[in-house]
Amino acid sequence: NAGVMQNPRHLVRRRGQEARLRCSPMKGHSHVYWYRQLPEEGLKFMVYLQKENIIDESGMPKERFSAEFPKEGPSILRIQQVVRGDSAAYFCASSPRREGNEQFFGPGTRLTVL
């Protein structure tokens, strides 16, 4: 059973470009969470999705950021018109149920905005 997969592992973008980060949850997991990690900081929750639905996006910036988890295929975190402040590690986690369960994390995508 493969773990959570994220790609790309490293992504370099120039200011103003778009960044697309992909996450394939573990088999059988229908709950996906996205987090952002900045140097010297913990993980900050961004968005929680279940298949085809956004359940909680309270941690997502109101502009330029969006997320989806379609019926088929990976979850996508999309950042439009990236700025230098978007440079961070973005982690995806999945779980089989909503409550009381550990989250299984992917290796992360390290986004660098030039």
Add this chain to the structure above:
Amino acid sequence: AQSVTQLDSQVPVFEEAPVELRCNYSSSVSVYLFWYVQYPNQGLQLLLKYLSGSTLVKGINGFEAEFNKSQTSFHLRKPSVHISDTAEYFCAVSNPGGSYIPTFGRGTSLIVHP
């Protein structure tokens, strides 16, 4: 609202010495508690979790933690550390039946010296 405080940003220790990483949480309701480990350039991996029952929880790699409700603490301990335990450790809390999104602490960097 819930919060997690990891009092030490960095803990240096010599190999084979005991270690304790401190975690205090704030929550007005019952909690689930987790400790995760992050090795360089990797995602988070669950060490152990407390959901209910015995307050002493044993995890992987020889780690254990004790839930102390009166002190709102969930400190992580290991009696004898190895060089390979050098990593970032994150404490997290979630609320059963409420805000199921875990809140993470800022992390503690454990540095094991030979």
